[in-house]
Structure formats: C-alpha cells, structure tokens
Amino acid sequence: MTKEIKRIGVMTSGGDSPGMNAAIRAVVRGCAYYEIDCIGIYRGYQGLIENDLEQLTARSVKNIINRGGTFLKSARSKEFITKEGRQKAYDNLKNAGIDSLIVIGGDGTFTGAILFNEEHNFPVVGIPGTIDNDINGTDYTIGYDTALNTVVDAIDKIRDTASSHDRLFLVEVMGRDAGDIAMNSGVGAGAEEILIPEEDEGVERMMRSLENSQKSGKTSSIIVVAEGEKSGKNIFELAEFIGEKMPGYDIRVSVLGHIQRGGKPSCFDRVLASRLGVGAVEALMRGESNVMIGITDKKVTSVDFEVAIKGQRPIDNELRRVLNITTV
Structure with a gap:
C-alpha cells in the first residue's frame, strides 16, 4: 500500500x-x-x-x-x-x-x-x-567499515614500533557489548590474540598464546582488546597482569579511543x-x-x-578459527 x-x-x-x-x-x-x-x-x-x-x-x-x-x-x-x-x-x-x-x-x-x-x-x-x-x-x-579501516591502519603503525623495540602492545578498540571491530580488525592486522565481550576465556587463551610465542622465540606481539571484554580488568590492569606473569615482555598500551569514530x-x-x-x-x-x-x-x-535491538549477535566462529590458524 x-x-x-x-x-x-x-x-x-x-x-x-x-x-x-x-x-x-x-x-x-x-x-x-x-x-x-x-x-x-x-x-x-x-x-x-x-x-x-x-x-x-x-x-x-x-x-x-x-x-x-x-x-x-x-x-x-x-x-x-x-x-x-x-x-x-x-x-x-x-x-x-x-x-x-x-x-x-x-x-x-x-x-x-x-x-x-x-x-x-x-x-x-x-x-x-x-x-x-x-x-x-x-x-x-x-x-563500521570506515572504523575498521581506521583501526587496521593504526595497528599497522603500532606494529612497526612493536617490531623495532621487541614489545608487546595491547591495543584497545571500541566495542562495549560487541566484538566485531576487535575481531575483524585483529584478523585484518594480523594480531596474535583478540579479546572480545562475547567470550569469557579470552585471558586464559591469550596467556597460552603468549607462552607459545615466547617458546618459539617471538619477541613482539599485538593483542587487540575490545573495551567491553570480560576479564574484569581494564587494559592497564591487564598489561600489569601480563607483566607479573611474564616479566620477559616489554609491554605497552595504546587506547585508540574516538579516532575510530572520525574521518572520511x-x-x-x-x-x-x-x-x-x-x-x-x-x-x-x-x-x-x-x-x-x-x-x-x-x-x-x-x-x-x-x-x-533484540539481544546480541553471536560471534563469527569462522573468524575465530581463521585467527587460531593464522597465529600458529
């Protein structure tokens, strides 16, 4: 009609x-x-x-x-x-x-x-x-697409510094209730691990990943953290936690903040x-x-x-599988 x-x-x-x-x-x-x-x-x-x-x-x-x-x-x-x-x-x-x-x-x-x-x-x-x-x-x-490109560009620049100084960078991206930005930008930028609100086991898996990286001789890594991830720690507390458990890492934190909203x-x-x-x-x-x-x-x-506006969309398990394969 x-x-x-x-x-x-x-x-x-x-x-x-x-x-x-x-x-x-x-x-x-x-x-x-x-x-x-x-x-x-x-x-x-x-x-x-x-x-x-x-x-x-x-x-x-x-x-x-x-x-x-x-x-x-x-x-x-x-x-x-x-x-x-x-x-x-x-x-x-x-x-x-x-x-x-x-x-x-x-x-x-x-x-x-x-x-x-x-x-x-x-x-x-x-x-x-x-x-x-x-x-x-x-x-x-x-x-969403613009924000992803902004985040990937920022992580690419951070990785240059991480590699030059043998550092572990924790990069916080927006995503209070949804991990789409973290998951997709993390895969697109080649992150070693991604923490998102939809999962509760992220910290344990991250620590296993970092331990495996250390054993293989890897000296720099990028961890992408959605602001709403469920560890109960903010990103600075998370960095301190990793430092206590793995003192061999030189750890830095980068919060991308509102640059993700702006731009053409x-x-x-x-x-x-x-x-x-x-x-x-x-x-x-x-x-x-x-x-x-x-x-x-x-x-x-x-x-x-x-x-x-009903409920929360499930995470993309295919992306999680791809991440697990590409970070081996």
Whole structure:
C-alpha cells in the first residue's frame, strides 16, 4: 500500500559514525526526487524537543557525502526519556507539518523511536548508524567499515614500533557489548590474540598464546582488546597482569579511543548509506513504520525495531578459527 507522505523529518542521534552525512544526503535527495518536503532536525531528540528544525533541499546537502560526523549534529536527550519530553517532540512535529520521521542511529535511538511510535502512532523508520555493527537485521551498519579501516591502519603503525623495540602492545578498540571491530580488525592486522565481550576465556587463551610465542622465540606481539571484554580488568590492569606473569615482555598500551569514530567515510559506507537513505524514504511511502532499513545478502530490507535491538549477535566462529590458524 502506498501512503501519501508530504513532509519527512530526518535526524541523527547517539554516537556519530562516518557515513551519517551520506545517509542524510540520500534522504534529502530521495525526498526531492519524490517531491516530498524534508525537514532537518538538529541535535537528535533534544533538538526535536527544542524545535530546532530547518527545511533541507538538494542544495543543502551538497559536498557532504565525503564528510565524517553529522552536520545535523547529535546529542543524547534525558528529556526525551520522559513522557512529557516525548509529548513536546510530538507537538513540534505536528506544528511543523511533519507527517513522518527518519532516525539515524543505534539501539538507543531505535528504543526511543519505539516508545514514540507506541504513544503517538507516529510513522518512524530507522537507519542503522553505529561503528559497532551491533544491530540485528542488517549485515552492516553505517560507519563500521570506515572504523575498521581506521583501526587496521593504526595497528599497522603500532606494529612497526612493536617490531623495532621487541614489545608487546595491547591495543584497545571500541566495542562495549560487541566484538566485531576487535575481531575483524585483529584478523585484518594480523594480531596474535583478540579479546572480545562475547567470550569469557579470552585471558586464559591469550596467556597460552603468549607462552607459545615466547617458546618459539617471538619477541613482539599485538593483542587487540575490545573495551567491553570480560576479564574484569581494564587494559592497564591487564598489561600489569601480563607483566607479573611474564616479566620477559616489554609491554605497552595504546587506547585508540574516538579516532575510530572520525574521518572520511569509506566508499563502502557511502554506498551503504545512500542505499539505506533512499530505502527509508521509500519505506515510509509504502506505509511502513516502526522498522529499520538494513542490508541483508546485498539487498535492502526492513525489520521491526524490536528485532533490530533484540539481544546480541553471536560471534563469527569462522573468524575465530581463521585467527587460531593464522597465529600458529
């Protein structure tokens, strides 16, 4: 069923990710193509509550496809958590003549969209924008590929120093609840071991790996550690633990931090964002709501928000097997 949509609001929320600008651009240009007004909402749900809105045209989004971050900006909103805050947001949408909403973000953004839809029966469609790749119902999220390339490039540089000085480097990457960045960048950069939130045996396996490396005469190693790994130690405590158990290692720590969020989006992320942005506009035109637009087996698909934010995806055992083989 085709629904007549006259004015779509678009916003970014939560942590920024490379490719969000490309997604906004695709939404705006998709609206222009279908002769639909597009209203940009600055600073996410908080900007919606404060009525920080601006009409966007195809000219408004020129030269942004290559820019990192989000020109609509992002913010976390405590006020939107309240029913009163969501009522303000709804009133502002109605007063602006906006009849549907596209939200670009992660699980927190989609959780807010679910509540908003339940209370006000307002059409909302989501686009997954998060470097963690921790959303169900899509093979990839916008920003993930760029973050991986940033991490691999950083680890390559760290390895040069590790080799020159015979050092063991612990490299912390983002991933509070999901180890996709750590696992894939670790394999891509040739790490000797990877610690991720989905596994509890990482430290024991890491120690066995380091012992085997020492016995074989290896003098430098890279261990990739997701920030949410389950040892109960932060990365500096982990380095101290290794030093106590294996005093022969010269150990250094590198926390990559927010450099993983920044930078120009990769071609993959630009294309993905463009496909999902147009897909979100067309989903609203079909009368869909309370869904996320994702990519599965190279095809644009839609999945209920409840499915998208439900639980944790299993780790890729094939990647773990490859890691075990390539670090022998």
